[in-house]
Amino acid sequence: MESKQPKVNPFAIEVRGVTHAYNGHKVLHDLNLSIPKGEIFGFLGHNGAGKTTTISILTTLLRQTAGTVRIAGYDTLEESMDVRKRIGYLPENVTFYNDLTAYENLAYFARLSGIKHVDAKIDETLTFLDFEGVKHKKLKTFSKGMRQRIGIAQAILHDPSVLFLDEPTSGLDPMGIKNLRDIILRLNRERGMTIFMNTHLLSEVGKTCTSIGVLSMGKLIYMDTMERTLNRFPDEASLEGIYVRMETAEMS
Template identity: 60%
Template sequence: MNETTIPAIGIERLSHGYNGKEVLHDLDLSVAAGEIFGFLGHNGAGKTTTMNILTTLVKPVSGTVSLFGEDAFADSGRARSMLGYLPENVNFYDNLTTLENLHYLARLSGLRDPKPRILQTLDYLDFTAHLDERVGSFSKGMRQRVGLAQAILHEPKILFLDEPTSGLDPSGVKQVRELVLKLNRERGMTIFMNTHLLSEVSLTCTSIGVLSAGRLVYHDSLQETLQRFPTENSLEEIYYAVGGSNGGMG
C-alpha cells in the first residue's frame, strides 16, 4: 500500500467513557490524506473526547487510532510530531510578546532554533507586524492567529482545529477560513475540524461526519451529501435529517 492510499486518520472500534458512562461506542472513521473533514454533533455527542484521543491527550478504553498508518499510541511523541492542534481557547502568557510565547512553545515541542521558523510562519500568516506586541492586548481573532502559528510551526501533516471560529466576528471567521484553505491547498495539510458553524462547513470542508450519542451516524463527501439531499435548503436540515436531532449544535 502506498502512502497516497493510507488514510491520514484511521479509527477502528474506538470506545471510551468516564465514570462508567460510555461517551464513544465502537467508532469507525477514516479520513483521507488531503481532506478538510468537518466533524459535527450536538453538545455531549463526544466530539471533544474524540479530538482529545486523536491528539493523544487521552488514551481510549479500547480501539485503535492510526495517523498515516502508524499507531498513535505506540509512540505518542512520533504521533505528535505529525499533528498540530489548535484548541478552542488558546492559553498564552499574556505578559509576553508573540515572539516570546511562540519561542517558548516551540522549545517545548523540541525545536532547537525556533526563531527562523517563527518568523517564516508569522510571515505566512501575515502576522509579522505583531511580533513584538504582548499577546494580552490581542483580540480573540489575533489570539487565534497566534494559536494557529504555534500549531503549524513544526509543519505537521495533520491539523486539528477545535471550533476555530468560535467567538470571532465575521471578519475573523473569514480570515480563519481563508487560512485553513490556504494550508490545505498550499501545504497539503489534512485538516480535522470540530465546528458548529454549518455555513463554514459548506465553504471549507470536503467531507463531513455526524456524531450522535457517541456513534458516527453519517460520513460522506460534502458533494455527495448535497446531492443526496437535493430538497434540503441548508446543511442544518441535512444535519437533523441524518440523526443530529438530540440537541443543539456545539
C-alpha cells in the same frame, strides 16, 4: 529526537472501533473513521456529542478505553511521540501565557516541538499568516481574533501533516471567521495539510470542508464527502436541514 522513516499509508487518520467511557459512562461508541490525506474533514455534532473527547483521543491527550487510532500511520498509544511530531492542534478558546509576547509564546512551543532554527521558523510562519507586526507584543493585549491567529501559528510552526482544530470559529466576528477560513484553505492547498475540524457551525462546513462526519450521542451517524452529501439531499435547501434530518432519524 530521532524521526522514524515516514510510514506509507493513504490515510491521515484511521480510527478503528474506538470506545471511551468516563467513570463507567460511555461517551463514544465504537467509532470508525478513515480520512484520506489532503482532506478537510468537518466533524459535526451538538454540544456534548463527544467531539472534544474524540479530538483529545486523536491528539494523544486522552487514552481511549478500547479500539485503535493511527495518525499518519502511527498508533496514538504505542507511538504517541511520533504522532505528536506530526500533528498540530488548536484547542477551543485557546489560551496562552498572557504575560509573554507572541514571539516568546511561539518560541516556547517551537522548542518543545524540537525545531532547530526557532527564529527563522517563527518569522516564516508569521509571514505566512500575514501577522508579522505583533511579534513583540504581549498576548494580554490581543483580541480574540489575534489570539486565534497565534493559536494557528503555534499549531503549524513545525509543519505538521495533520492539523486538528476544535471549534476554531467560536467567538470570532464575521471578518475573523472569513480570515480563518482563508488560512485553512491555504494550509490545505499550499502545504498539503490534512485538516480535522470540530464544529457545530454548518455554514462553515459547506464553505471549507471536503468531507463531513456527524456525531450524535457518541455515535457516528453519518460520514461522506461534501459533494455526495449535497447530492444525496437535493431537496434540502441548506445543510441545516440535512443535519436536523440525520439527528432526528437517529433519535427516533
